[in-house]
Amino acid sequence: MESLEIKTVEMHTGGEPVRIVVSGMPPIIGKTIIEKMNYIRDNLDYIRKMLMNEPRGHSDMFGVILVEPDTPEADLGCIFIHNGGYATMCGHVSIAVGRYAVDYGIVKNLKSPETEVTLQCPCGLVKMYVEYSNGKSGITIFKSVPAYVYQLDLEIIVPGFGTTTVDISYGGGFYAVLSASKLGLDLTTSSVEKLKDAGEAVKDAVNKSLKLTHPEGSDLAFMFGVILTDGNDEFSDEPTTQVSVFGHRQVDRSPCGSGTTARVAQQIKRGYMKLNQQRKYQSVIGSVFTGEAIQEVKYGPYDAVIVKISGRSYKTGTSVYTVETDDETGKGFLLS
Ligand SMILES: O=C(O)[C@H]1NCC[C@@H]1O
Numbered sequence: 001m002e003s004l005e006i007k008t009v010e011m012h013t014g015g016e017p018v019r020i021v022v023s024g025m026p027p028i029i030g031k032t033i034i035e036k037m038n039y040i041r042d043n044l045d046y047i048r049k050m051l052m053n054e055p056r057g058h059s060d061m062f063g064v065i066l067v068e069p070d071t072p073e074a075d076l077g078c079i080f081i082h083n084g085g086y087a088t089m090c091g092h093v094s095i096a097v098g099r100y101a102v103d104y105g106i107v108k109n110l111k112s113p114e115t116e117v118t119l120q121c122p123c124g125l126v127k128m129y130v131e132y133s134n135g136k137s138g139i140t141i142f143k144s145v146p147a148y149v150y151q152l153d154l155e156i157i158v159p160g161f162g163t164t165t166v167d168i169s170y171g172g173g174f175y176a177v178l179s180a181s182k183l184g185l186d187l188t189t190s191s192v193e194k195l196k197d198a199g200e201a202v203k204d205a206v207n208k209s210l211k212l213t214h215p216e217g218s219d220l221a222f223m224f225g226v227i228l229t230d231g232n233d234e235f236s237d238e239p240t241t242q243v244s245v246f247g248h249r250q251v252d253r254s255p256c257g258s259g260t261t262a263r264v265a266q267q268i269k270r271g272y273m274k275l276n277q278q279r280k281y282q283s284v285i286g287s288v289f290t291g292e293a294i295q296e297v298k299y300g301p302y303d304a305v306i307v308k309i310s311g312r313s314y315k316t317g318t319s320v321y322t323v324e325t326d327d328e329t330g331k332g333f334l335l336s
Helices: 033-043 045-052 091-103 192-209 257-269
Strands: 006-013 016-023 062-067 076-082 114-121 124-133 136-143 148-158 162-170 174-179 223-229 240-246 279-282 288-299 302-311 313-321
Touching (some): 006 045, 016 045, 033 062, 033 076, 045 062, 045 076, 062 091, 076 091, 091 114, 091 136, 091 302, 091 313, 148 257, 174 192, 174 257, 192 240, 223 257, 240 257, 257 279
Parallel strands (some): 174 223, 240 279
Antiparallel strands (some): 006 313, 114 124, 124 136, 279 288
């Protein structure tokens, strides 16, 4: 532990933190990206706890450990980390890592007006298009893995909130999507604590009533989060607001890239949106991503769509993290 010296680049996307681990990790064993994620989870989880939890992080911290990809198609491999564990996809991090790859010389073939970066994520390859001109990077668009609805109108009993229905949709991770009003909540007036309670309760309820499967195996088949929306599903030029609750009662400050991907697939399936219609998705702090389904594809047995998301990230600093051997508290704790 004492010899750890983890170097990070710190960014945020739409207010959601991105702690990018760029060096200092012990060797990571594994051939595939999933094997690497599982190796870190089983052998190096103390590093996630040290970087995400207090006193170096906080209960809403998010990050990524950069690893060697196992395919020449990818520029970087991404292991996404949060307060409770690991994510198979993360849009807000991908948006930041796209800029990082351009600004820190990871990608050599810089092109204006946009430079392509490919990330290997546990869910698959994610293609980034980073705005780049006059030596400056900017807005990043990503095209994720195929997104699809797993089940519409799943009935669940949510303790403390009643019986309701949710749609289960996949955007690189599985989300339950529902209007906050179905739980008697309002995204503008309900407290963040109440939204966390609801998110946790919905996730538990879905886990009790549904066994998820995924065409590429069980490592991808778990409920990642809950998207509570303002219910404004009909297409409009106005943004629709949503909040993603995931991990250990963690609340996304950004509109949530993978959650937006899942919601676009759900809105297409329900006929609220059409292919090539671009919509604005707003977080509870007012940051905005755009989302658009650009192509229909078949994914295993599912009718899926390829979704394009755009957002903007910013750099906030760099850090070097260490831990002293006798510092038990400094190994990481959560207060909530
Ligand atoms: O943008 C996203 O996809 C995410 N943000 C935090 C939780 C999700 O992974």
